[in-house]
Amino acid sequence: MSRSDLASPRPPLATFRLTRAVAAQWLVVSAVGFFGFAYCFGHVLAAVRGVALEPIVIEATLQPTIFGWLAISLGLLVCVVVPHELIHGGVLAYYGGSAGYGVGVSHFLLPYAYAETDGTSYTRNQLLVALLAPFVGLTALGLSVMVVVPSPLLVVPLAANAAGSIGDLWMAAVLCQYPADVRVGGLPGADGRGFGIYGSSRSTAARIPGTPLLSRFVTGGVGTLAAVATYALVAVLLSLAFGTGDVVLGDPDAGWLLFRHVRRADGSAILEIGDGPLLGVAALGGLSWTVIASVRRHLVRG
Structure with missing residues (x-):
């Protein structure tokens, strides 16, 4: 979930905005994070198989089939993005919103898919659940399948889902700095992508x-x-x-x-x-x- 158009009549006590600088950081961390998560899930796969992960041997015979692996990987990515956003939207709808879906490119840097709701605000914990549900749920599902079918192909969608969750984890980390009694809504006047943190007084939105x-x-x-x-x-x-x-x-x-x-x-x-x-x-x-x-x-x- 990369954007939230949740309207609120009150001025926010704090805001998070998806600026060009933030989009660039997300892009870099997501790209590097894919390999980092793949390495971590590779460790899990090696443990399931009862073998050592390292040293990792990249066979020369794999080079001619790189386009085949790329095609498989792209197919798996599509299979990850759709359920990822559907989970976002399902949780938002469960908490009272009407979910919509789309794709976009932030600041001509960061391609993304998103689930959004209009005119709905959420408690901090509700939005945390919506942000983290695809990362936690799909990771748990993938690891469960890996135990039954220990295939290296599972590493790709697991790493892709985790890397695609960087923005969600980033926004969740921002929200975790504020107390649970705040509410989270859209920026005033739909001023850009991001969210506002609302409370009855500025002290309620002070960072923990x-x-x-x-x-x-x-x-x-x-x-x-x-x-x-x-x-x-x-x-x-x-x-x-x-x-x-x-x-x-x-x-x-x-x-x-x-x-x-x-x-x-x-x-x-x-x-x-x-x-x-x-x-x-x-x-x-x-x-x-x-x-x-x-x-x-x-x-x-x-």
Whole structure:
């Protein structure tokens, strides 16, 4: 669910707007997130099969069938998007709205499908359920099927649904910073895409203590992971185009590795990802951004 046109006569006490900057961040995090979620679901699949996930061997024989895999993946994506939005709309309708559906491109950057209601406001918890239901429900369903049919094909729709839920998770994180007694409706005069947070007084819409710091930490951590993943992907592509395809981030001899992609003589490749060091780097990035953002906010206020 990427937009909400929920009208309200009162001025909002706080707002969230899908600006060009936010759309660009969603696009980057969703693209990187697809591979991150695929890796996580790959771990689940490996556990179900009782084998180790890494090192991941990418066989050279897979290259000629890439278009076949792409066609299958696109078909699975369509099978994911439709139920994803139907779940959004079903929950919104359950809480009193009349759901409509559509597709669009935000700021010429972010293609999206959406479910929306007109003229309806929701409690914070109701909208949280509507935002999170497709991510939680389809993930639970996919993992249940994976236990019965442990096929790698299931990793693609699971990762696609999770990556397509980035905007939902982002908006849910914003809502979680406010108390449960606020209501959520549209922006005044349908002024752009997003939502307004409404309450009887400004104190009722004040952020829950500690959540601004947590928000900055998560933003910094996710941004750090996205930066590392983007750098690794670009480095691999450049190395394949102009070099050997070998890319190593970290120092395996010293006991820490972020990422390794090594191309073998037979054309296959080995991929390894260091879970622990990556999480450590993400935590460091989150702490750094928390300090930077807090100091900057203090200076602006001062």
